Amino acid sequence: xxxxxxxxxxxxxxxxxxxxxxxxxxxxxxxxxxxxxxxxxxxxxxxxxxxxxxxxxxxxxxxxxxxxxxxxxxxxxxxxxxxxxxxxxxxxxxxxxxxxxxxxxxxxxxxxxxxxxxxxxxx
Amino acid sequence: xxxxxxxxxxxxxxxxxxxxxxxxxxxxxxxxxxxxxxxxxxxxxxxxxxxxxxxxxxxxxxxxxxxxxxxxxxxxxxxxxxxxxxxxxxxxxxxxxxxxxxxxxxxxxxxxxxxxxxxxxxx
DNA sequence: GGTCGATATGATAATGGTTACATATCGACT
DNA sequence: AGTCGATATGTAACCATTATCATATCGACC
Numbered sequence: 001x002x003x004x005x006x007x008x009x010x011x012x013x014x015x016x017x018x019x020x021x022x023x024x025x026x027x028x029x030x031x032x033x034x035x036x037x038x039x040x041x042x043x044x045x046x047x048x049x050x051x052x053x054x055x056x057x058x059x060x061x062x063x064x065x066x067x068x069x070x071x072x073x074x075x076x077x078x079x080x081x082x083x084x085x086x087x088x089x090x091x092x093x094x095x096x097x098x099x100x101x102x103x104x105x106x107x108x109x110x111x112x113x114x115x116x117x118x119x120x121x122x123x
Numbered sequence: 124x125x126x127x128x129x130x131x132x133x134x135x136x137x138x139x140x141x142x143x144x145x146x147x148x149x150x151x152x153x154x155x156x157x158x159x160x161x162x163x164x165x166x167x168x169x170x171x172x173x174x175x176x177x178x179x180x181x182x183x184x185x186x187x188x189x190x191x192x193x194x195x196x197x198x199x200x201x202x203x204x205x206x207x208x209x210x211x212x213x214x215x216x217x218x219x220x221x222x223x224x225x226x227x228x229x230x231x232x233x234x235x236x237x238x239x240x241x242x243x244x245x246x
Numbered sequence: 247g248g249t250c251g252a253t254a255t256g257a258t259a260a261t262g263g264t265t266a267c268a269t270a271t272c273g274a275c276t
Numbered sequence: 277a278g279t280c281g282a283t284a285t286g287t288a289a290c291c292a293t294t295a296t297c298a299t300a301t302c303g304a305c306c
Contacts, residue, residue, distance in 0.1 A: 057266080078274090081281090
């Protein structure tokens with residue numbers, strides 16, 4: 001998915017992959033995936049949002065929406081105490097992330113192959 | 124959390140695939156792809172836009188942007204004459220569409236496989 | 247040469263998603 | 277019991293994309 005070195009009018013492929021509800025609403029995409037990763041890494045939603053350069057408000061809303069659509073919690077939230085509070089991932093969230101990563105890896109490989117073929121056809 | 128309104132079995136995968144310029148700007152995605160297909164089918168941009176339910180203004184802008192980013196024309200435009208004018212695809216556009224279709228087919232297969240694995244992991 | 251309908255394009259309005267602001271709540275720790 | 281910082285959530289401001297409106301241009305055909 002990284003843009004290769006290319007000339008001015010050269011093109012490359014990009015894709016987005018996400019989990020969707022039957023309604024069509026997105027449940028988890030690249031953004032939320034990264035966010036969950038950072039929550040796992042940093043132990044709080046606030047720190048994760050800051051690190052990713054998005055507002056806490058949006059980060060919180062994204063997680064909430066995901067959880068509501070999935071029907072189960074992705075994070076364990078705590079308020080108070082040292083540091084003011086923390087968020088950690090649930091086991092389900094960790095499993096989800098792992099599966100999501102594998103998925104992306106497969107898709108990356110697929111698109112790499114497809115891109116080579118595409119370039120051949122359109123050159 | 125609110126009461127779950129859906130089970131996690133209700134989720135599925137979606138993806139978007141598009142050609143991008145090095146700048147990151149999208150050149151051709153699903154919308155433009157369909158639009159080109161309909162231009163080919165109907166012989167005019169206006170008819171294609173109407174069929175797809177998008178404004179002529181947007182359709183025209185999308186094609187123009189694609190052509191500018193690619194550095195070559197996707198359509199042959201004619202004004203005047205019987206019917207007022209027509210648009211047809213260039214040979215390059217046709218090749219591009221063909222390659223794009225093959226690409227999508229490959230990705231569809233890849234995502235099908237990946238999804239089966241994903242469901243297994245998250246069930 | 248006048249007509250007609252599609253191409254061509256600027257300008258403005260509406261829309262949806264993000265950010266910014268503001269404020270309340272919780273609870274382990276001192 | 278009071279403090280502190282993160283979670284929680286509503287509302288308003290902002291921005292980028294899309295749609296709507298409006299208008300000009302071209303040129304084969306009659």
